[in-house]
Amino acid sequence: MTDLWLIGIGTGSPGHITLEGQAALRDAAAILVPHKGAGKEELADLRHAILAASGSTAVVLPFDYPVRDPALPYLERVEAWHDEIARRWQDALTKAGVTGPVALLVWGDPSLYDSTIRIARRLSPAPQLRVVPGITAIQALTAAHAIPLNTVNGPVTITTGRRLRDEGWPEGSDTIVVMLDGETSFTGLDLTHLHIWWGAYLGSPDQILVQGPARDVAQEIIDTRAAARERHGWIMDTYLLQRIEAG
Structure with missing residues (x-):
């Protein structure tokens, strides 16, 4: 992977995706989609609905989202959590052997409410980041x-x-x-x-x-x-x- 695209998806409505974001979803070779466990399947379903509405034919790469360790102090807990998310991205991409741009659908907006940009910088080798803004929360x-x-x-x-x-x-x-x-x-x-x-x-x-x-x-x-x-x-x-x- 050389290109990682972070695409703002608003608050889950397909109407919150910009035209640039829709085009990016169609052009991506693969999409990383988190699964956050029992009772939260709707979050993944919303991402799949957005992909379908955009006309994307990208390969979907699911990964299980880790949980934070409540035993750790707050900042240490977040750092360890971000490290683990990055590792799971890397594992999903390595196993799939995808060539071409990989996209992540970011809830709210990549600039707010989220640490996707910080997590992306943990990947090795470092990808070329592209951020596509959407409607913010x-x-x-x-x-x-x-x-x-x-x-x-x-x-x-x-x-x-x-x-x-x-x-x-x-x-x-x-x-x-x-x-x-x-x-x-x-x-x-x-x-x-x-x-x-x-x-x-x-x-x-x-x-x-x-x-x-x-x-x-x-x-x-x-x-x-x-x-x-x-x-x-x-x-x-x-x-x-x-x-x-x-x-």
């Missing part, structure tokens, strides 16, 4: 709620649930977007003057949206998220929090 969220991302001349911080829990509201920001939050960490903030726009399965037929004053809808989001995760076996959600004037 943030774009899908703000579009679904029909809102702008920022206030007039206001800064925006993109952060994770872990950092929100550990550090609280980021200083100097009017608006924050939180990703990778399995614990609805906004509930640890003072919600008095916060408005939240939350969404899950964005852009799909299963899309769920909740918005309102954070203290009024916090429990609704917690309950809705838990029920949806139980029903599907997985959930990908994002939310935007914004300070509102007292009044």
